[in-house]
Amino acid sequence: MTDGEKVALVEAFYKARATGEVEEIRRFLADDVVWHEPDAGSEHTGDLTGTESVVAMISDAQRKTAGTFSLVPVRIVANGEHAVAMINWMARKGEVVIKGKEVAVFRIRAGEIREASFHQDNVERDREFWS
Numbered sequence: 688m689t690d691g692e693k694v695a696l697v698e699a700f701y702k703a704r705a706t707g708e709v710e711e712i713r714r715f716l717a718d719d720v721v722w723h724e725p726d727a728g729s730e731h732t733g734d735l736t737g738t739e740s741v742v743a744m745i746s747d748a749q750r751k752t753a754g755t756f757s758l759v760p761v762r763i764v765a766n767g768e769h770a771v772a773m774i775n776w777m778a779r780k781g782e783v784v785i786k787g788k789e790v791a792v793f794r795i796r797a798g799e800i801r802e803a804s805f806h807q808d809n810v811e812r813d814r815e816f817w818s
Contacts, residue, residue: 693765693795697772700800701760707749709742716741717799725810732817748778751817755779768794778816785816 688696696715703711722735724744735741748756756778763772772791777784787808794802807813 688795688798690765690770692798693768693770693793694763696795696798696800697763697765697770697791697793698760701758701772701774704745704758707754709746712742712745713738715800717796717801720800721802723802723804725805725807725813752778752780765795768796770795780816783816785812787813 700712700715703715716738718738719736720738720741722741722744724732724735726733732744735744756776758774758776761773761775763770765771770793772793774789774791775786776789777786779785789808790806792804792806793800
């Protein structure tokens with residue numbers, strides 16, 4: 688894949704996440720994907736392995752926020768087998784709204800996300816919200 692194709696893949700992945708269509712999300716992930724989420728106090732954070740674990744985490748975040756959790760890529764670049772996305776995100780639980788920024792690093796091979804690591808701007812605030 689070219690760097691441009693990797694950027695397009697990550698853009699399409701975030702569009703799929705925005706729709707919440709689980710089958711569409713699955714098609715971007717390797718069966719043995721390794722996913723590193725900061726420990727934000729939820730059962731689906733930390734290190735996850737496999738498509739089903741990642742899809743469960745995404746579904747759980749949507750359920751806990753009544754579908755309000757959104758991720759908006761601001762910029763995506765790629766080099767070699769990696770793509771990096773700068774993300775603005777927002778979620779609401781009841782009357783509580785949280786907004787944040789993160790850097791997402793994806794390792795992509797053969798048209799699939801093989802590994803992803805996420806780095807939030809304020810993990811303590813995130814932990815309060817998600818726990």
